[in-house]
Amino acid sequence: MRTFFDCIPCFLRQTLDAMRFIGAPEDVYESVLRGVLEQASRMDLLRPPPEMGQVIHRTIRAAVGDTDPYRSVKERATRLALERLPGLRRQVEARGAGRFESAVRIAIAGNAIDFGVKASFRDDDLDRAVDASWSAPVDTRAIEALRGAAEDARRILYIGDNAGEVVLDRLLIEAIGPSKVTFAVRGSAVLNDATREDADASGLSALVEVVDSGSDAPGTVLPDCSEDFRRRFREADLVIAKGQGNYESLSGPEAVSLAGGRLFFLLQAKCPVIAAHIGFPEGSLVVMEAADPQG
């Protein structure tokens, strides 16, 4: 997905929100904002928004001198999701034939843990997102297609999004069968996106192979990823990409055509630009397969 004009004011708003959220000293605000403005003035609008997100968060991290300013936030989100996990697992498993769909719903509910679109997140925001997800409208045919693709696949690459959210991804991975799943996290810290440390703390590393993208973009910008990651992306029979950042960076025709197998997006459509691009109302639970650019 390209960068839309409406993303531009939002980049600046996110920059400011992020600095406030991490408690950046006021004296760095000006230099960070100037840096982001200057780089935004030269950006390629045909590239996806997470490339600018990468620039923004690199600029902020350098200015505050902290390689991982969201560390404590991520740890809190992981603890919260781990607390909720056993109860949610019981509820999902009790659904019998509806287990796969329920696991998809909870995995998408976890995508509410996001500090990019909204600069704050409280414990009861997750509970509310989970409560709403049980009965929210969702494309059940797309879920059936995903279930079929997961059954047929031998190699599944599951690209995670945020810390805490990845804990709830475990329920879907358990429903799919962990043995054929490789879980991907970001190459290093950016925003509250999950890294290897968060995957370890989430219990994912004990369940599946964990790889990282090699990139600090808040999404999956393939040209910026490691060759090893790109090979896994090409060789997987099925890629499941979670969240807006992965959607933004993997829904364009170049990325879609690089996927050797099928490619599904699971996300909450949290901003009006994404919602319009997907054609879903804002706030929707989205399950969709990328269209094959070859036809």
Added chain:
Amino acid sequence: MRTFFDCIPCFLRQTLDAMRFIGAPEDVYESVLRGVLEQASRMDLLRPPPEMGQVIHRTIRAAVGDTDPYRSVKERATRLALERLPGLRRQVEARGAGRFESAVRIAIAGNAIDFGVKASFRDDDLDRAVDASWSAPVDTRAIEALRGAAEDARRILYIGDNAGEVVLDRLLIEAIGPSKVTFAVRGSAVLNDATREDADASGLSALVEVVDSGSDAPGTVLPDCSEDFRRRFREADLVIAKGQGNYESLSGPEAVSLAGGRLFFLLQAKCPVIAAHIGFPEGSLVVMEAADPQG
């Protein structure tokens, strides 16, 4: 007032809103946004926001090749306000001793006609603003101070804001006594701000002397105004400045100390930054005297 960090995303949002509102061709959006980003990256944050507004609207006018893209909007606002004027005048005059305060309220209600903060304006928005203004909380002591200052003054400079709004300023000028009032408009077209053409169409030019600022800033940026305007600003016993743009550009200590007489602001606090700066809730009717920087 300096430019606050929160003004920066808003500059970009306003740029986009303005291009959509005036129906700019899509192919100019990118170059305009890049120009605004680049200029914002170098702006002096100690200067008031209308200086960036001036840059934004100059960039847009140059890109669309139209020296006054809000012309038809301004004409519509003027017609609407002229339609409402006789009825409002009857209501204001019927208030007897409350006439001055009522005229102040209606003049501030007219400040709702603004295409900067919100990119659209409908006829019933004015009617709603007028209805609300009759009973909205307002600082009656500040109004009494203004009435006293107006009675004492021999030379009053009344700095208008938007087309349409200036029609309703007539009621306050009538309450003050037009003979000692000079009315100031922008030097040339910017946004929907009133220019001499709008003052003529509003019937103001038949009522009072009309001067222009000599500047196309959407406010009163004194260093950018004509020497004639600055002289009038210094020599007036009382300056009445309408709207956010005039507040932003005239509330700093340099501008306040240049005013030879007393300086009052009349506005609706339409954005959170201004509301916080003034210390009024967003949406308030504001009547306030500038504090003398000499103490």
